[in-house]
Amino acid sequence: MKTLFLTAFLAITIVSCNNKAKETETNATETQAGSNELFACPMHPEVTGKKGEKCSKCGMELTEPVAQGQPAHDSTHDDAAQPTADETAANATSAFSTDEIIANYLKIKNALTKDDANGAATAGKELYKTFNSADASGLTAAQKKEYTDIAGDAKEHAEHIGDNAGKIAHQREHFAILSKDINDLIKLLGSNKKLYQDHCPMYDDGKGAIWISESKEIKNPYYGSKMLTCGSLKKTL
Ligand SMILES: [Zn+2]
Numbered sequence: 001m002k003t004l005f006l007t008a009f010l011a012i013t014i015v016s017c018n019n020k021a022k023e024t025e026t027n028a029t030e031t032q033a034g035s036n037e038l039f040a041c042p043m044h045p046e047v048t049g050k051k052g053e054k055c056s057k058c059g060m061e062l063t064e065p066v067a068q069g070q071p072a073h074d075s076t077h078d079d080a081a082q083p084t085a086d087e088t089a090a091n092a093t094s095a096f097s098t099d100e101i102i103a104n105y106l107k108i109k110n111a112l113t114k115d116d117a118n119g120a121a122t123a124g125k126e127l128y129k130t131f132n133s134a135d136a137s138g139l140t141a142a143q144k145k146e147y148t149d150i151a152g153d154a155k156e157h158a159e160h161i162g163d164n165a166g167k168i169a170h171q172r173e174h175f176a177i178l179s180k181d182i183n184d185l186i187k188l189l190g191s192n193k194k195l196y197q198d199h200c201p202m203y204d205d206g207k208g209a210i211w212i213s214e215s216k217e218i219k220n221p222y223y224g225s226k227m228l229t230c231g232s233l234k235k236t237l
């Protein structure tokens with residue numbers, strides 16, 4: 001008799017445990033349903049996953065929304081809606097200085113032209129700190145929105161350059177995207193320094209990449225001593 005009771009009790013316990021497990025499963029499925037949107041690595045568009053996950057190749061957070069039948073994200077950035085570069089630069093000179101950001105970027109660039117991965121890492125860390133302590137409160141709402149986008153991305157690339165002292169090829173990958181960010185930043189907020197936009201046609205399997213320089217002379221940060229003079233001056237910023 002006692003055994004029968006025990007068995008019955010056990011059976012009930014097992015059943016209730018099963019129910020609980022099922023409930024948890026259902027909840028999990030429900031929570032996931034809301035976050036089906038896909039995000040890609042800013043450097044490796046082929047690596048996709050859910051928001052907040054990390055890239056399997058470089059460890060960066062997957063932050064780029066992947067268009068799923070919707071209009072592409074980038075094409076919606078309409079220049080017409082924003083003030084012209086000249087207006088913006090003039091407005092911002094008193095409110096926000098890009099000097100320190102540009103100076104640290106140029107330090108990374110100059111270290112890479114010398115194949116100096118440690119120097120690039122040190123400058124990358126400085127640039128990361130500069131972005132962290134930059135005060136954007138003086139910018140207009142429109143400027144601030146764009147600045148926040150650019151700075152958020154640039155900061156991550158600066159951090160990776162800082163963290164990869166032993167891997168100059170990886171630093172250069174991040175430097176290529178960082179250079180685009182710095183170019184956008186100068187377009188948005190101007191620079192007190194005369195700067196040049198240079199272009200290397202060979203980098204990234206011939207896709208090419210730009211860099212920003214303080215000097216007219218071509219010194220290629222993507223290849224350093226291997227092809228120091230490869231590239232051309234595109235425009236004066
Ligand atoms: Zn990286």
Ligand SMILES: [Zn+2]
Nearest residue numbers: 041044055058
């Ligand atoms: Zn990646």
